Amino acid sequence: MTLDQGEPAGPASRTTANGFGQLTAVASDFEALFDAVEDEWQDRALCAQTDPEAFFPEKGGSTREAKRICSGCEVKADCLEYALHNDERFGIWGGMSERERRRLKRGII
Structure with missing residues (x-):
């Protein structure tokens, strides 16, 4: 699975040679973002x-x-x-x- 021109690039479109998305990287990115947002309210x-x-x-x-x-x-x-x-x-x-x-x-x- 590869990106065709016109397909959006981003976490959902990350692929590996075997055709599976890099779900681990996406999950890690999401957790880091979630933690940052979670901590933000505590500061206020x-x-x-x-x-x-x-x-x-x-x-x-x-x-x-x-x-x-x-x-x-x-x-x-x-x-x-x-x-x-x-x-x-x-x-x-x-x-x-x-x-x-x-x-x-x-x-x-």
């Missing part, structure tokens, strides 16, 4: 500018301050998505406690 998070202890209170401690900070954060949705995707079990992420995230995953909220 308000929690990165505050005391991290507020977001990881002791058992029975108040989550009020962390949730107040989250309420004004522009990347709150990205943060919650990250926590759900990575099964974060501790701390306040996206304005939700561990218990609230478990309920959300189970469809209770």
Whole structure:
């Protein structure tokens, strides 16, 4: 399989001598891009500018301050998505406690 003139060049069109695409290279490129985008939201998070202890209170401690900070954060949705995707079990992420995230995953909220 070769590229004909007029075919677009790019990751989807990479081929090898045996005709198979270089899926490993494409996957690697995608993962690097995904990681860069993933880290970008964290740089803009308000929690990165505050005391991290507020977001990881002791058992029975108040989550009020962390949730107040989250309420004004522009990347709150990205943060919650990250926590759900990575099964974060501790701390306040996206304005939700561990218990609230478990309920959300189970469809209770």
